[in-house]
Amino acid sequence: MATVKSLEDLKRLKEEALEKRKARATTGKAQVIVGMGTCGIAAGARETMKAILDTIETGNLDGIVVTQTGCIGRCEWEPIVEVLAGDQPKVIYGKVTPAKAQQIMKEHVVGGKVVSEYVLPA
């Protein structure tokens, strides 16, 4: 069996995260929501979610909350990703492939600039 990571490792990571939190200026928290109904999952939402989590890991992006939601009734646009960043109103993106998800993370969630070409038509 491979060496399973221990709670000791976790304790250390927690201390580091606490330190980072202290050092961080109170920037606006961002929330990213991925649609995970049957429609979303069938359209590839887990891979989209994975790309978002990978971007957080590789870019060392802290302060981003990632959650999911069920079917919002616009299945033909799945995978759907909603972004709440800063004081801006919620932005809903459609047909978000892993590559588009990475772009949205970099330009919108980090950079604060909405990627208008992927925004879901109202």
Add this chain to the structure above:
Amino acid sequence: MRELALHLLDIAENSVAAQATTIEISVDEDRQADRLKLAVVDDGRGMNEQLVARVIDPFVTSRTTRKVGLGIPLLKEAAEICDGYLRITSAVGKGTRLEAEFRRSHIDRMPLGDLPSTMLTLVVAFPAIHWLFRYRVDEAEFVFDDEPIKHELGDIPMSEPSILTFIRETLEQGVAGVQTEVSERIA
């Protein structure tokens, strides 16, 4: 859907929607008996007999955004074409157990797929739920319980980069460990 792991993600979403506080997902492979069994067990609001019968039918859902729920019928069909079955036992106010079994070697059996990604997605996206994952192949077993991790983390979110890495690697190594153990036993 192309993976059993995606079906598990989909079925677990039903448990979340049923307001479960603890959800256990298990994959049990018995190579001798040539069976592969999936189970999702929750302590959510449960269903009466009529509703259980209806969710197995494609044109039923408790959701209001769309009138058709397809997750359970899709998995049922996938299991049945592989000499298996899908069974739901549920009690109102107590919870629901969904089991799907396949003949492991059946040519049409979907691959297990990316189990760690399914688990990571659920653990990170629903931190308020207590998640238990069990993956077993014959005697080799990996059990993941997110309770000790959350207890240690306190109010630090799971989506912090270093914590994500920790959970992802724990899941990936655990699942890979079971598969290595089994292949070493064959060798």
